[in-house]
Amino acid sequence: MLAGVAIWFWAPLCVSWFKSGETAAAEAEQPTAAVAVPVSASPGDARMGEATKLAETASQTWQQLVHWMDQDPRRKADDMPLERDPFAPTKPPTKPVPDPAKVAKPLPDDPEKLGLKLTGTLRAPGKRLAIINGRTYAEGQVVKVSSDISFVVQQIDEKRVKLEGQGKVLVLQTAQPRGSEPSAVSRKEP
Numbered sequence: 001m002l003a004g005v006a007i008w009f010w011a012p013l014c015v016s017w018f019k020s021g022e023t024a025a026a027e028a029e030q031p032t033a034a035v036a037v038p039v040s041a042s043p044g045d046a047r048m049g050e051a052t053k054l055a056e057t058a059s060q061t062w063q064q065l066v067h068w069m070d071q072d073p074r075r076k077a078d079d080m081p082l083e084r085d086p087f088a089p090t091k092p093p094t095k096p097v098p099d100p101a102k103v104a105k106p107l108p109d110d111p112e113k114l115g116l117k118l119t120g121t122l123r124a125p126g127k128r129l130a131i132i133n134g135r136t137y138a139e140g141q142v143v144k145v146s147s148d149i150s151f152v153v154q155q156i157d158e159k160r161v162k163l164e165g166q167g168k169v170l171v172l173q174t175a176q177p178r179g180s181e182p183s184a185v186s187r188k189e190p
Contacts, residue, residue: 111172116132117132119134129156138156139154151165160173
């Protein structure tokens, strides 16, 4: 397998060596005006002339390569301007100005004015529940009064619930019928 990989990568390189040797020999047979080697020159001078010729060809090839790279449309930068400078310091975001119509109104102290009504509580071992506005809530749950007002159920006691939110603490108590006091149910024996 390694031999196959070696052949795959080395074969094009070896072929290019042999082709470049053939083109150099063909170019040497054609007379050029740039390099003139005198007949009476020594063999060392002839080699120097060939080296000069190879250097000129290499520089032309290099210059052509640079020209091709400059003309390549894939190398050119986009003409679109940057939307922002990535090196510019960031500015803190501007704070929106509150609408005068949406300025927070003070909350009333009376839970009934907010529409909160406690109708019952349930205290069992390990679980405490309160029924507020017909819905059941446990300790830690959020009671949403409106889109911008909400309270957290902090403590549930017998006939009493403590709510906290919006910087206030509200205490809800079960409503008792007017004019009546809690009575104990007694059983008559026959």
